[in-house]
Amino acid sequence: MSILGAGIFKGMAVTLKNFVGSYFDKDRLTTNDYSWRPDDKLPQNAGEYPKEEGEQLSDTTTVTKYSRNFPMLLHDGGEPMDTVRCVACQICERECPPQCIYIEKDYDENGKYIKRPAVFDIDVSVCMSCQICVEVCPFDAIVMNSQFELSTPNRFGGLLLRRDDLLKSNDYYHQIHPEEASARDQKMAEEKAAKEAKKKAAAESAKKRAEEKAKAEAEAKAKDEAGGKTEDTE
Amino acid sequence: MTQEITFWVLAIIAVLGALVAVRRRNLIHGVFALMIFFAALAGLFLLLLAEFIAAVQILVYIGAVGILLLFAIMLTERVTGDDGRRVTARGWFWGLVAAVSVFIFLLLPAIQEADLPESAQSIQPSVKALGHKLMNPYVVTLEVLALLLAASLIGAVAAAQGVREKKEGTNDA
Amino acid sequence: MNLDLIKDILVATVPLLIIFPSLFAFTTWLERKALARIQNRIGPNKVGIPCTRISLFGLGQPAADGIKMIFKEDIVPRGADRLFHLLAPILALIPAMLVLCFLPLDFSFFAFWDEGIAEDIKAVQSFALDGAVIFFFAITGLNTLAIFMAGWASRNKYSLLGGMRAIAQMVSYEIPLVLSAVIVVMYVGSLNAEKIVLAQDTLWFVFTPWGLAAFVIFFIAALAETNRSPFDLPEAESEIIAGYFTEYSGFKFALFFLGEYIAMFAISGLAVVLFLGGSLGPGVTVELVDGAKELESAFAGLPIIWLLAKIFALIAVMIWLRGTLPRLRVDQLMAFAWKFLLPLSILNILVAGFAYFIPQENIGPKVAVWTVSLGILYAAAKGLNSLNRADVKPREYKYAE
Secondary structure (H helix, E strand, O other), X not given: OOOOOHHHHHHHHHHHHHHHHHHHOHHHOOOOOOOOOOOOOOOOOOOOOOOOOOOOOOOOOOOOXXXXXXXXXXXXXXXXXXXXXOOOOOHHXXXXXXXXXXXXEEEOOOOOEEEEEXXXXXXXXXXXXXXXXXXXXXXXXXXXXXOOOOOOOOOOOOOEEOHHHHEEEHHHHHHHOHHHHHHHHHHHHHHHHHHHHHHHHHHHHXXXXXXXXXXXXXXXXXXHHHHHHHHHHO | OHHHHHHHHHHHHHHHHHHHHHHOOOHHHHHHHHHHHHHHHHHHXXXXXXXXXXXXXXXXXXXXXXXXXXXXXXOOOOOOOOOOOOXXXXXXXXXXXXXXXXXXXXXXXXXXHOOOOOOHHHOOOOHHHHHXXXXXXXXXXXXHHHHHHHHHHHHHHHHHHOOOOOXXXXXXX | OOHHHXXXXXXXXXXXXXXXXXXXXXXXXXXXXXXXXXXXXXOOOOXXXXXXXXXXXXXXXXXXXXXXHHHOOOOOOOOOOHHHHHHHHHHHHHHHHHHXXXXXXXXXXXXXXXXXHHHHHHHHHOOOOOOHHHHHHHHHOHHHHHHHHHHHHOXXXXXXXXXHHHHHHHHHHHHHHHXXXXXXXXXXXXOOHHHHHHOOOOOOHHHOHHHHHHHHHXXXXXXXXXXXXXXXXXXXXXXXXXXXXXXXXXXXXXXXXXXXXXXXXXHHHHHHHHOOOOOOEOOEEEEEEOOEEEEEEOOOOHHHHHHHHHHHHXXXXXXXXXXXXXXXXXXXXXXXXXXXXXXXXXXXXXXXXXXXXXXXOOHHHHHHHXXXXXXXXXXXXXXXXXXXXXXXXXXXXXXXX
């Protein structure tokens, strides 16, 4: 039995801690990393906006490892489209509440479905950063990026991120969210190990069954021959 | 002297408010003019040093009855009165005769027979005296009014919920 | 017209008109900075003294905002009711400033400046109406009219709907507000604000069990009356733009804003007078002068300092709650008023009534009565809470797996 209104008081304690802490602990102010510098100068990139089409500034060095903004697709190094984890299963497209993801599957020359997305668009002007797509992805292919300088002078498509804009490597993911990335890698390794173990166990049991079947057949054949021989002599 | 001026100002505001409320085509304007009338009445009560009555007049009439009227008007059509429909009734002459005769035969004798004290200072209605009177001689009236209000509240809730249809059979466990 | 009357009018109104708008400006700055710090960012810190580069933590921001709002274009939608569009902000501001008269403000600190003025002010400020508390509630009810006017005059169906919802919210929360003030009036036996303050000389009403429950109910209902978070559905800034005052720009919006904050001050002032002892505090005591109780203070100006300090404490709690709690949905809001606060406040009146008539001369019965009433009120609150509990299930995904 909890005290009536305990949740409200706990919430108020958290906000009080935030209020008092923001005076002493400058790391809390995630978006204001320059206003308290002693010489009051802005860092290199702040205030510069992309002047050409397609240019995006990287600004992820100024936020903490807890900040999230919009999703990105992961690949495991090398040529992005060779090691991309996304298989275009379209689960995130269906679960997205504002329906901001658009996916098209990739087919090879014969028309067979390859496990890659041909088109993967996210409209970040619609995305509400709810992270449902991250939660439901069965392949750990989509995670949250923390890049926030996304402003563009292009009104009509500047905020539609295409597949190639969204592909980022796993090393970059480790750089911006180290704890979460290592947790995710560990989970994937465990799942893979479990799958390998299961496959090996299945292979072993299959082999054992095959051996037993072979032995049984051999015995049956031996009995047959023995029986046949006796039949012959009759 | 200031009391007389205040009385005349408030009385003129009251009468003008009532006239606008009755004659205005736009219903919302009419209701707000009616509320100006109520406010002027509250001012007149204050002149008579009846503070509690003035406060209750504002609280009940403007704060409750006025809002109720506005909600009721929301449910009607043609609220702004922009169409060119005829407003004055055909029998306006006999209506005027009826109103003037009510004034002459009922209100004027009542006004002339009323016995008013010299100034408002000698009557000092206080909330305590009001409370005492409500509890001692008029407690039955109070309880009957409370029952009436409770009945109307229950009726309003019942009317708002609508008629419930009896469901037959299907009872999901 | 004799000059004395004009002087009396000026002396009664001008201090209020100077002090409270400047407090309003300070409060907007305080709210923006406090909310920002709670949300891990810094509030406005660039505007200080105008035309210089001195930024005194952004204290010039309210002035900059005021100047901006005055110079904005005043847009009235085509087809809107121009008269009501103009009157609505004025009607929103007038009740808020009018009820400030009913608080027992003591401007005797003017004695520092001129003895004569202090005497005049004292003569006029004994404005203590015998029905101050009920006038307060009557005039606060006029806010609903202003909101309806604002919603109607905008010729915007969403504004009208927002206005209707706002009126429904304010009318529903007026009942627990008044019922919890009734307890204090019952104990004191008078509606006079000064007498209520004087009756709290031994113990503030908030320290009694029924007084504490009444204070909590009053505070929650006051948050809802002034459309403050978490009850700010009518003006949910990130969701419906501005609800019933979407179509107001420039100075009219500034008037609405001013009216809302001054209503916050006024209701906090009433809460302080009713429950937190008004101007009482260390240095301000109640003495018996000629058989009648009167307020004596260590130096002139201390009572109003205490009153303003307590009002600011309540406003700080309001800002704190705004930074903490999410917004209530409209059905949750109405259910909270009618199914939780109303039964609890009626039960509170019953409990307070019983406790008033049980003789509590010795410490034993007093402790017993207090613990029993505290227990009854807490159990009732928990019971009503569990009756109204909505069932929420964890989120399930239809398309995954």
